[in-house]
Amino acid sequence: MKETIGFIGLGIMGGGMARNLLKAGFEVHVWNRTASRMAPIVDAGAQAAANAAAAASHADLIILCVSKTEDVEEVLFKENGVVQDAKPGSLIIDTSTISPQATISIEARLRKAGLRMLDAPISGGSEGAADGTLSIMVGGDETDVTRAMGALEAMASRITHVGGTGAGQMVKLVNQILVAGNMMAISEALIFAQKGGLDLRKTLEAVKHGAAGSWMLSNRGTQAIVRNFEPGFTIDLQQKDLRLVLETADALGIPLPMISQIFQLYRSLQEQGLGGEGNHALVMALENLAGIQINTIGE
């Protein structure tokens, strides 16, 4: 018999994930701050709850998919929050990307309240959420990971238990350092190629299968050279995550020269009103510095 699930946060990611839980045969009670987002998921078979506490009240597993650290604290601990009505021993699975340090204190607070928690941030974009092919990086106790596995497998194709509480969030931040850094490399490469008079399409074709290759180059690089900056992941969300990286690095006492610089460049794009563009629009910050625009040549 499958667990009953409370699902809180039906944004572009959460919506797809809740649908996949329904498809897999789970009973799902949903709640979203903007109520209109619940309707299509209810049509797909979910029960609408009046608030986070109500969504949690029938559930064995309570999945959170919200944006920021404050949002997680709010849906858990404020009035009509999860803690108010959750059954003793319920397991909270937080798929949001939030502060690793805050995650540790949130988990301790929940434990005192008789509840369990895993941090389980996701990557793989809206396509991954819709298709059930997300990657999930899980931090917490082995027994809780085992307990969550059925639900996690309904939403993701790659689930890695990376360590104790907070480790999932830390690995997600490692992921974001790599994504942003690879995009920075691509941005400098494209500006250099453009000013050097190269055909950008042929250039990517020549380098992407070798030692220079990356997921970002094959996917976002090829989008960038046709000036398609439609977001897989927006600059605003990328900045939220890089802010967590820099705050965490500061707390840990380590310098991150490259990520600091990238943060400043994304900041300049946000100030230009480009925060809703895809994170590969980082190349536009380099275009601004260089005073040129990239584009395909010879087509």
Place this chain on the structure above:
Amino acid sequence: MKETIGFIGLGIMGGGMARNLLKAGFEVHVWNRTASRMAPIVDAGAQAAANAAAAASHADLIILCVSKTEDVEEVLFKENGVVQDAKPGSLIIDTSTISPQATISIEARLRKAGLRMLDAPISGGSEGAADGTLSIMVGGDETDVTRAMGALEAMASRITHVGGTGAGQMVKLVNQILVAGNMMAISEALIFAQKGGLDLRKTLEAVKHGAAGSWMLSNRGTQAIVRNFEPGFTIDLQQKDLRLVLETADALGIPLPMISQIFQLYRSLQEQGLGGEGNHALVMALENLAGIQINTIGE
């Protein structure tokens, strides 16, 4: 009937390439500044020449595989250089990574002397040179590329004609921007993960198949976390190429903030006597900044 080939420069790359030409049935006349390097290639069937001019004198195609711009100029134009004895209309294929601007003037000088030239820098490392699986990025005229194709195919599995004279060198520099930038992202990610107490092996496993993935992460990242800094490509050679990137960017009038920074970090490792380590030892520059060492945990 296959062309006769003059091959100049039998270093770790050139040696493997010359062997593959012999295997494919070409007659190959070789010359190397350090004469002892010729012996094993002669054993494999090549003819030893007394100097570059002599290696070129019987050849239709003359392949150069040396280190620096000055080396290319020397073997072509100085006493006993290629130009002295090459047959009119011979095609020079320069597989060295050298300055794109210098390539344009060298090609013009050769054309005046009645010779043809392609810039054809390679990537894929010593394994690729040995296995014949290099990538070659070719700049020059279509007719010359067609003429060179038999020889190129004996040495490489991916040959991309990317544009006119110098374009091959420019694309190679684009490749190096991406390689160095991706390694910088990996270095910051590993330092962050280490100080955050993560298991580095599990961390790479969790992120390398998704949007954070790259050739450098899968290959050099996994080497770095076990502190194996054996070179696929040395820091000294990487620096030579990044110097070309920065000189070319300066000539073109474009800022490259990330690559400038990486150049300085590699410089600090060279001053520590680490220029012979692999380019993934960039992580050691971050270790110096952060005052910690990465290593695997929990094994």
